[in-house]
Structure formats: C-alpha cells, structure tokens
Amino acid sequence: xxxxxxxxxxxxxxxxxxxxxxxxxxxxxxxxxxxxxxxxxxxxxxxxxxxxxxxxxxxxxxxxxxxxxxxxxxxxxxxxxxxxxxxxxxxxxxxxxxxxxxxxxxxxxxxxxxxxxxxxxxxxxxxxxxxxxxxxxxxxxxxxxxxxxxxxxxxxxxxxxxxxxxxxxxxxxxxxxxxxxxxxxxxxxxxxxxxxxxxxxxxxxxxxxxxxxxxxxxxxxxxxxxxxxxxxxxxxxxxxxxxxxxxxxxxxxxxxxxxxxxxxxxxxxxxxxxxxxxxxxxxxxxxxxxxxxxxxxxxxxxxxxxxxxxxxxxxxxxxxxxxxxxxxxxxxxxxxxxxxxxxxxxxxxxxxxxxxxxxxxxxxxxxxxxxxxxxxxxxxxxxxxxxxxxxxxxxxxxxxxxxxxxxxxxxxxxxxxxxxxxxxxxxxxxxxxxxxxxxxxxxxxxxxxxxxxxxxxxxxxxxxxxxxxxxxxxxxxxxxxxxxxxxxxxxxxxxxxxxxxxxxxxxxxxxxxxxxxxxxxxxxxxxxxxxxxxxxxxxxxxxxxxxxxxxxxxxxxxxxxxxxxxxxxxxxxxxxxxxxxxxxxxxxxxxxxxxxxxxxxxxxxxxxxxxxxxxxxxxxxxxxxxxxxxxxxxxxxxxxxxx
Numbered sequence: 001x002x003x004x005x006x007x008x009x010x011x012x013x014x015x016x017x018x019x020x021x022x023x024x025x026x027x028x029x030x031x032x033x034x035x036x037x038x039x040x041x042x043x044x045x046x047x048x049x050x051x052x053x054x055x056x057x058x059x060x061x062x063x064x065x066x067x068x069x070x071x072x073x074x075x076x077x078x079x080x081x082x083x084x085x086x087x088x089x090x091x092x093x094x095x096x097x098x099x100x101x102x103x104x105x106x107x108x109x110x111x112x113x114x115x116x117x118x119x120x121x122x123x124x125x126x127x128x129x130x131x132x133x134x135x136x137x138x139x140x141x142x143x144x145x146x147x148x149x150x151x152x153x154x155x156x157x158x159x160x161x162x163x164x165x166x167x168x169x170x171x172x173x174x175x176x177x178x179x180x181x182x183x184x185x186x187x188x189x190x191x192x193x194x195x196x197x198x199x200x201x202x203x204x205x206x207x208x209x210x211x212x213x214x215x216x217x218x219x220x221x222x223x224x225x226x227x228x229x230x231x232x233x234x235x236x237x238x239x240x241x242x243x244x245x246x247x248x249x250x251x252x253x254x255x256x257x258x259x260x261x262x263x264x265x266x267x268x269x270x271x272x273x274x275x276x277x278x279x280x281x282x283x284x285x286x287x288x289x290x291x292x293x294x295x296x297x298x299x300x301x302x303x304x305x306x307x308x309x310x311x312x313x314x315x316x317x318x319x320x321x322x323x324x325x326x327x328x329x330x331x332x333x334x335x336x337x338x339x340x341x342x343x344x345x346x347x348x349x350x351x352x353x354x355x356x357x358x359x360x361x362x363x364x365x366x367x368x369x370x371x372x373x374x375x376x377x378x379x380x381x382x383x384x385x386x387x388x389x390x391x392x393x394x395x396x397x398x399x400x401x402x403x404x405x406x407x408x409x410x411x412x413x414x415x416x417x418x419x420x421x422x423x424x425x426x427x428x429x430x431x432x433x434x435x436x437x438x439x440x441x442x443x444x445x446x447x448x449x450x451x452x453x454x455x456x457x458x459x460x461x462x463x464x465x466x467x468x469x470x471x472x473x474x475x476x477x478x479x480x481x482x483x484x485x486x487x488x489x490x491x492x493x494x495x496x497x498x499x500x501x502x503x504x505x506x507x508x509x510x511x512x513x514x515x516x517x518x519x520x521x522x523x524x525x526x527x528x529x530x531x532x533x534x535x536x537x538x539x540x541x542x543x544x545x546x547x548x549x550x551x552x553x554x555x556x557x558x559x560x561x562x563x564x565x566x567x568x569x570x571x572x573x574x575x576x577x578x579x580x581x582x583x584x585x586x587x588x589x590x591x592x593x594x595x596x597x598x599x600x601x602x603x604x605x606x607x608x609x610x611x612x613x614x615x616x617x618x619x620x621x622x623x624x625x626x627x628x629x630x631x632x633x634x635x636x637x638x639x640x641x642x643x
Contacts, residue, residue, distance in 0.1 A: 025345045029154070032115045039111050046104035047163060051170040053097030054322060055178045104163060112159035116151055122351060123147065129355030132453040133413075146350055150343035157340030165337065168326035175323045182316045183308065184300040189288055190281065190320055197277050218256040225252055278324045285320050289313040360472035363387045364479055367397060374399055384479065384560060386466055400479060401429040401464050402560045402591030404450060409459035411449060419445050420614045423459075427591050427607070434594040434602035436632065437611035443595045445614075447563045450593070451477055481559035485566035487546040494523055495530040497549060501557035513555035519548035562592045599636050608632065 033040055123146060135143070179187040229236065229245055236245055292299060293308040366377045367385035374385050374397040384400035406425040412418040420442050427433045435443040448454055449461060452473050461468045468476060481501070489497050498510040511530070514520040522545055526532040534540065541549070554562065596602050603622045610618040610625075610632050618625060618632050625632035 025341050025348060028348060029341070029344045032118055033111070036111045036114065039107055043104045043107050043111070043163060044166065046100040046107070047167045048170055049100040050097045050104065051167055051174055053093050053100070054171065055174040055319070056093055105159075108159045108163050112155050115158055116155055119154070119347065120147060120151065123347065126351050126353075126355065130353060131356040132448070134353060136413075143350075146347050150347050153340040153343040154347075157337050161337050161340065171322060171326045175319050175326070177302075179316060179319050179323065181302045182312050182319065183289070183292075184302075185292065186285055186289055186316050190285065190323060193281050193284065194324065218252070218259050222249075222252050222256050225249060278321060281320055281324060282317055285317055286313065289316060356473065358473045360470055360476070361389060362466055362471045362475070364400070364471075364475035365397075367399070369399060386464060386471070388466065388470075398464050398466065400560050403427070403429050403462075403464050404561065404591060405460075405462045406446065406449070407460040407462065409449065409461065410457045411445065411454065412457055413454070418457075418614060420449075423614070423616060425609065425616075427593065429591055430589055431606040432587060432592045432594060432604070434596060434605035434608045435611060436596070436599065436602065436608060436635070440613075441611040442614040443611055444565055447482070447565060447593055447595065450563070451480060451482070479559055480561050480563060481554040481557045482563045483547075483551050483554045483565065487543075487550045489534050489541075489546055489549060491534060493528075493531050493533055494526070494549060497534060498530075498553050498556050501553040501555075505556050510552070510556055514549075514552040516555050517548050517552040519545070519552045522548070560590055562587060562590050563595075564592065565595045566597065610635075 127143075176187070179190065225248065229249070236242060289308060290313065293310070293313065296307055298305050299308045299312070363386070365385055365387045366379060366381050367383045368375050368377050368381055369383055376385070376387065376397065386398040386400060388396045388398060390396065404425075404427045406423055409420055409423045410418060411420040411423075423442070423446065425433065425446065435446060437443055445454075449456055450468070452468060455469075463471060463476070463479075490500065495507060495510055498513065499505050502509075507530070511520065514523060514530075523529055523532070594602055594605060602608055606621065607619060608622060608625055609616055612631075618628070618630055620628070626636065
C-alpha cells in the first residue's frame with residue numbers, strides 16, 4: 001500500500017485523532033528554519049511561480065482556441081505565424097514553471113537535510129549529558145527510533161509535505177479565482193460536486209480507518225518477534241524449537257495479514273475513486289458547459305457577462321483537473337505534517353529531558369610532590385591531586401591516594417524500593433576490596449554510586465576525605481578505571497579501542513597494557529595484529545578476547561582506582577589464572593573494587609564483603625571468613641547459595 005493511500009485513508013478517520021496538532025511543537029520545529037530564512041523565501045517565490053504558471057497555461061487555452069485556432073478554421077489561406085508565437089509562449093511558460101519546481105525541490109532538500117543534521121547533532125550532544133538512569137529506563141530501540149523513524153518523518157514533512165501543502169493551497173486559490181474569471185456557474189457546479197465527493201469518501205474511509213491502528217500494532221508485534229528470534233537463533237536451534245517458533249510467527253503474521261487486508265480493501269480504492277471522480281467531473285462540466293453554450297445563456301464571470309465559448313469550456317475543463325487534485329493533496333499532506341509533529345514531539349521530549357546535574361567544583365590535576373608540598377603541574381607527572389577551591393578564595397591540594405569510604409549509605413532506584421541499607425565500606429589506599437553476593441544483592445550498585453551514576457539517598461561517600469558530591473563528575477570518573485562484565489567495543493582497530501581509555505597514549509603504552517592483560521599473544525595472531533578492524537560490538541572476536549581487550553583498555557587509562565565488575569567471567573579457568581597474574585600487576589599500588597561470582601578470584605583480596613539484599617552480612621579477609629565458618633565459608637565450600 002502506498003504512503004499516499006495510507007494518508008488518504010486517514011483523512012476522514014476519528015476527528016479527535018486527526019486534530020492532534022500542538023502549536024508549541026510546530027513553533028519550536030519552525031525555529032530550526034531561522035537560519036534558512038532566505039532559502040525558504042526563495043522556495044516560496046518558486047512555489048508561487050510554479051503554481052501561477054500552471055493556472056496561466058490553463059487560462060491560455062481560452063485565448064489559444066478562441067483567438068487563434070477558431071479564426072484559422074475560417075481562413076482560406078491560414079497564417080500560422082501567430083499560432084506558432086503563441087505556442088512558443090506557452091512552451092516558455094511551462095518551462096518557467098518546470099524550472100521553478102526544480103529549484104524549490106532542490107532547495108527544500110538542502111534545507112531539510114541541514115535542519116535534520118542540526119537536530120541530530122543537538123540530540124546526540126544532549127544524549128551525552130543524560131545520566132545512566134535515563135538509559136536504564138528507556139530501551140535502546142526507543143532511543144534509536146529518535147534518530148531513525150522520528151527524524152525520517154521530519155524529513156518527509158520539511159522536504160515534501162510543507163512545500164506541497166503550500167503549493168496546493170496557492171494552486172487551489174489561483175485556480176478558484178481563474179475559474180471565476182471563466183464562469184461563475186461552472187465554478188458553483190464544481191464546488192457542489194466536490195462537496196458530494198468528500199461526503200462519499202468520508203463514508204468509505206471511515207469504515208476502514210480503525211484497521212490502520214490494528215495494522216500498526218500487529219506490524220510492531222511481528223517486527224518485535226522477528227528481532228527476538230534472530231537474537232536468540234542459537235537457543236532456538238539448541239532446543240530444536242524451530243517448529244514452535246514458526247507457529248508463533250504464523251499466528252502473528254496471520255493477524256497482520258487480516259488487518260492489512262481489511263485496511264487495504266478500503267485504502268486501495270481511494271486513488272482510483274479520486275481519479276474517476278475527476279473524469280466524471282470533467283465529463284459533467286463538458287456537458288453543462290456545452291449546454292450553456294448551445295442554449296446561448298448568459299455566462300456570468302468576474303470579467304463580466306458574456307457567451308460561453310469552446311475556448312472557455314476547454315480552459316475550464318483543464319482548470320477543474322487542477323482544482324480537484326490539490327484539494328486531496330492538501331488533506332494528504334496535513335496528515336503527514338501531523339504525523340511528523342508527533343515524531344518531533346518525541347524528539348523534543350528527549351531534548352527536554354534534564355541532563356545529569358553536576359555541582360562539583362573539586363577538580364583533578366597533575367601535580368608534583370616535593371618535601372611534603374603539593375604543587376600543580378601543567379605536564380603529566382604520574383602524580384594526581386585534588387584541587388579544592390574554597391569560598392575565601394584559597395586553594396588547597398589533596399594528593400590522590402585512593403582512600404574511599406561509604407559511610408552509612410542508603411539508596412533506592414525508585415521510591416519505596418530500597419536497594420542498599422546502611423552500607424559501610426572502607427577501602428584504604430592500595431587495598432583490594434571484593435564484593436560477593438547473589439545477583440541483585442547490590443554489588444554493582446555500590447560501584448555505580450562511587451562513579452556517581454546515581455546519587456545516594458542518605459549517608460556519605462568520601463574520596464580521599466572529600467565528599468564526592470563536591471568533585472566534578474568528569475574528574476571523578478577520570479580517576480576510576482572500570483572493566484565491565486558486558487564488554488563494549490567500538491568499530492575501529494584494536495589499537496583505537498585500546499586508546500579509548502587514554503587518547504594521548506602511545507602505541508608502545510597500549511602494547512605494554514595488552515601484554516599486562518595477556519591480550520598481546522592473541523592480538524599478534526590476528527591478520528593485521530593491532531590494526532585489525534573490530535566489527536560492530538566485536539562480533540569477530542570471542543567473548544574472552546573482548547574481555548581481555550577491555551582489561552587492557554583500562555590498563556591504558558592507568559587510573560589510581562580500579563573497578564572490576566565480573567571482569568574475568570567470560571574467560572576460561574586456565575586463561576583466568578594467567579590474566580589474574582597480569583591483573584595483580586595492574587592492581588599493584590591501586591585501590592581496587594572487585595565484583596566476582598568465582599570466589600577463587602577474590603581469595604587474595606584484603607577485604608571481602610558479603611552482601612545479601614542490600615545489606616552487609618559479613619566482612620573480613622578470606623582466612624578470617626573461612627575461620628568464622630559463616631555464610632562465606634558455606635558459599636566457598638558449596639554448601640550454601642545466596643538468593
């Protein structure tokens with residue numbers, strides 16, 4: 001089914017749905033056209049020229065027939081020189097109209113793409129300011145639709161709907177005035193005929209309008225099912241679930257087919273009906289006009305009272321064709337505009353989403369440390385310090401040690417559902433602190449709070465004695481290196497992915513970090529080694545290889561504090577032992593937080609904290625907790641599972 005048919009079908013659907021027009025959204029969208037004022041003015045001029053030339057050409061038929069063709073028929077020796085000049089003049093008029101249409105369509109393409117570029121730039125820039133909470137509460141597909149479906153509706157509106165709507169309005173106005181200059185009686189007849197046509201179409205499309213809503217829902221269901229099956233194809237084949245999945249698809253596809261058939265049964269007859277109504281109007285005007293001419297009845301027009309001629313009838317017939325189509329196009333484009341405004345409203349809702357708040361003023365700077373005095377340095381020294389300005393104008397420097405304290409912290413993602421309860425954690429400089437517990441116990445939540453992805457409900461988190469609320473988020477996060485369980489690699493070479501941790505790092509530093517993480521050996525076996533291009537998401541690498549690159553990337557950043565969230569979960573036991581030795585070197589001298597389900601990886605931790613439902617139930621070293629023979633002991637020996 002064509003877009004035109006769909007839009008025409010929606011023309012006479014529920015009035016409340018049709019009139020969903022938000023003037024604030026329209027005004028905001030039009031504000032993006034301010035930088036294209038002159039371009040848009042040029043477009044409007046070209047639209048007027050294109051519309052007027054079409055009307056003038058139709059009116060010229062009257063002059064051509066009555067002033068040239070009819071007199072030539074009565075001449076024994078016709079002189080065609082005058083007719084030739086008139087035909088050439090008409091050709092010039094059509095050429096001007098065609099060039100005007102070409103220019104404004106080309107210009108609108110430039111305007112639309114420029115506007116969309118600005119909108120996408122603004123969306124992406126704003127998206128970078130949004131907190132993690134936004135992405136936790138919005139699906140990736142929903143966010144992606146802002147850049148795809150919603151912006152595409154805007155492109156159609158700006159490049160097609162707006163100029164076509166303007167063109168149709170100008171054309172209808174000019175044609176209506178031109179029709180009145182030819183014959184008031186025929187104009188009234190045409191208007192009455194069109195009223196009857198739209199009443200008939202309202203009845204037809206009103207019956208099919210509800211099916212379009214059902215069709216879109218069914219289409220979304222089918223698309224979602226297909227995406228789910230593609231992502232889970234391995235699972236489907238492992239469990240031999242192909243036939244059951246096919247049955248599920250057939251069921252959804254049958255529903256879609258039924259709704260599409262019902263909708264199309266009405267929509268597909270709209271354009272043929274409009275065309276045939278146009279032909280019918282053409283014939284009726286010819287009959288009525290011919291009757292008026294034969295009867296020699298007075299013909300009333302804006303130019304006065306005269307007699308209907310063959311040229312008048314031919315000219316009016318052409319005008320009537322130009323009168324019907326723009327009216328249907330206006331309705332079509334209005335629906336397209338309203339649909340685009342709905343997409344724009346979604347985009348503006350995202351742009352109006354408040355960005356991540358940052359009231360911090362303590363910054364991280366390079367420093368030198370001599371004779372117990374800390375001084376700021378413009379060069380990289382390997383020593384970091386917190387630059388703390390005070391209200392009296394003084395500035396103090398605190399050496400970055402990696403001393404992190406969570407003091408009676410309470411936290412909840414949503415009100416009434418507390419995730420952490422009175423959590424106290426003390427990580428001294430250079431200590432390795434491990435979090436152990438079941439899924440949902442609050443392990444990752446603690447590391448998210450240290451990064452200030454979320455703000456705590458109560459309590460304090462201090463970093464080197466400084467409340468982290470006072471530290472600028474960018475500087476805070478720059479001091480923290482994170483290796484996540486779900487590895488995110490970006491399209492590009494392995495070297496480029498390693499430098500993502502520190503864009504200023506040299507190739508030698510990246511290679512050294514890869515050796516530290518035990519990634520160097522498999523990288524050297526790749527076709528282009530460090531210049532090997534990683535496919536989207538790292539699909540051309542194994543999960544273990546992606547994890548090793550992620551660990552190496554964190555090593556390149558060389559942060560004073562490391563957070564390892566199930567960092568070795570996708571690595572086999574043998575590789576894990578090798579990587580663990582490299583990671584021990586990486587963690588040397590750094591404060592490290594480790595989240596692990598494999599308890600063998602946390603045995604050498606200075607402090608092991610056992611969490612259950614957001615509360616700390618045990619803490620101590622491995623030997624201390626084993627000696628207690630409590631929850632950790634039973635968990636370690638396999639006698640107990642946290643749930």
